[in-house]
Amino acid sequence: MLRALTRPVVYLVERWLPGPLILAIILTIIAAIAALTxxxxxxxxxxxxxGEGLTGLLAFMTQVCLVLLLGYTLANTRPVHRLLTGIASVPRTPVAAYGFVTVVAGLASLISFGLGLVVGGVMAIEVARAAKERGMKLHYPLLVASGYSGFVIWHMGYSGSGPLNAATEGGAYTDxxxxxxxxxxxxxxxxxxxxxIVTLAVVTIxxxxxxxxxxxxxxTAPGRVFDRPGDGGDEARAGDSGLGDRAEGDAPAAVAGRTKRTPAEWVEGFRGFTTILGVFLGIYLVMYFGSNGFNLTLDIVNWTLLCLVLLLVGNARELAKLVAEGGHTxxxxxxxxPLYAGLIGMMGASGLTVIISEFFIDISTPGTLGFFAFLAAGLLNMFIPSGGxxxxxxxxxxxxxADALGVQQEVVIMAxxxxxxxxxxIQPFWAIPLLAVAGIKVxxxxxxxxxxxVLSGIVLGATMLLVGAG
Known part of the structure; x- marks a missing residue:
């Protein structure tokens, strides 16, 4: 029955939904018309x-781009590739594969939203690769959708920006x-x-x-999904040749039989330099966590990924190659x-956000304030998809x-x-990074x-009603 209900939705979306860039423009036009009227x-x-809002997410954009680029690079280093291949071989049936990717992505999202996006995309690819080697056919769009569906619980986890903001001096709740x-x-x-737990279980099923x-x-997955980054460049990965990345103009030296590397080639192929930098960064991370506890921020997630990349990559040449190949993410x-940052600026400058929120506040009671805050946040997220x-x-x-109605502040925070x-x-803002990794369209x-x-909304909405009633 669930497949039957999904089929017309899939048809309509595939036929009528424009790409994320056009959708961002359409949302901007809708918000502008609403603000003016x-x-x-x-x-x-x-x-x-x-216009003034366009620059509002530049720092955040850089952080997200680093999460994606470093996550992609880490996933394609040889040791991590072997680990992911082993994990991806766990599901033995197509049904188990979809559930497995959902659970893994969900657990990663509870640790960090950036990690959840990278893991969701990477696991979809690795499970597809493992399935192909086993002769098992998987519906790749559903596999990627499973990875993104795990992301639906990210704000309930350790990196949830709303709860962290409410607990931080200088945040929204300070005054x-x-x-x-x-x-x-x-x-x-x-x-x-x-x-x-219930949401992830329901979505997984x-x-x-x-x-x-x-x-x-x-x-099935497109052919490029099965093209391993670095293929054909094993000599550069291993650092044992130094000729793997040479241009055609350098061919005569190779033809002449020169196998001895130049000092520059030796330096680029020497693993010690990347390892030294990785150890140095690792010491900083140990000192940071020793002083701040397990306080994850996007910056710390990025430096942790970079540390692991530096320690696991074969040499500087391999690192440069993987980073270049990961640029598409x-x-x-x-x-x-920047377009969504401009949309946020437009919503704030016009007061449209306040109008939408006050509408839901006006129709609320002590028992339903959390539920209507949940609905209001869901609506506004279509135009302001930045959680923080x-x-x-x-x-x-x-x-x-909430204070006037006697509702605990934690109820509206989590709502x-x-x-x-x-x-x-259904808002492709966050799907963009995962889809870039997975290689398909929204x-x-x-x-x-x-x-x-629909299913997560039932669980989350019911939670707000139950907590509000209590």
Whole structure:
């Protein structure tokens, strides 16, 4: 039945959904029309808000690009490739493969959202490769959708920007009613942990149930997915030749039989230099965690990935080669994130965000405030897909009504977090990095992630109602 319900959605999405770039432009136009008709903002003020907002995510964009590039590079170093190949061989049936990718991506997302995106894409590729070697056919769009579906619980985990913001001095809750809210009341509350487990279980079962039957069409992974980065350059990987990366103009020396490397070639192929830098960075990370505890930030995630890359890569030449090959994972991010930053600026300058939030506040009761905050956050996430940015906007709007209605602040904090992660399943902003790794288009997975949206929405919405009633 689930497959039957999904089929028309998949058809409509594949036929009518434009690419992420066009969708970002369409959302900008919709927000502009809404702002001009629902607020007293002038066209000039709207354009200024949009233009000044374009640079708002540049630092964050750089962090995300590094997560993707370093994650891709790490996954394709020889030791990690062998590990991933072994893990990817665990599922022995197509149904198990879809569930396996969902669970692995979900657990990684609970640690760090950036890690979850990279792992989701990489595991989809590695499981597809392992399945091909075993002669097992997998529906690749569903496999990638499974990896992205695991991302639906990221804001309930350790890197959840909303709860972390509410617990941090200088964050949104510093001057709000009740003051700072410790993460033991939000992220590590029993009801949030339970909701995360139930949500991941429900989504995993759904992805397994969507597995095509033998008589249904199966779209296998594109050929480029099976092209291992660095193929044909093993001499550079091993650092035992130094001639692997030479241009055609250097061929005469090779033809002449020169096998002795020049000093420059020896330096580039010597593993010790990358290892020394990796050890140096590792010492810094040990000192950081010793002083700050297990406090993960995007920067620390990036330096951890870089440390592992430096320690595991064969030499500097291999590192440069893998980074160059991984450049495709960040190209769309570099173009589209500024557009969403401009959209955020437009929403803030016009006051449209406040209007939407106040509508849901006005119809709320003590028992339903959390639920309506969840819906409001889900709607706003379509236009402000940055979890931290959205929380900064919404938290001050819902904190005062929560205090007046006697609702615990942790309820609205997690409601905003839940709404933000929920509609990511149909908002391609966060799918862009994962799809860049996996090598397919958003329209190929959105029919399946719409199922994730519906089922996770039921669990998350019910959680807010139950907690609100308690």
């Amino acid at each position: 629902m607020t007293d903002t002038t066209p000039g003020e709207l354009v200024m808000g949009w 709000l009613p009740g003051g700072l809210v410790d993460i033991t009341r939000t992220t590590f509350s029993w009801w949030n942990i339970t909701a995360a 759904a992805m397994m149930m969507l597995a095509p039957k033998k008589d249904e069409e199966i779209v 960040v190209s769309e991010v570099l173009l589209q994130y 940015g959205q929380f900064e906007v919404m938290a001050p709007l819902f904190a005062a009504p 905003i977090a839940y709404g933000d992660q929920w509609t990511n399943m 329209r190929e997975i959105l029919g399946y992630t719409t199922v994730t949206l």
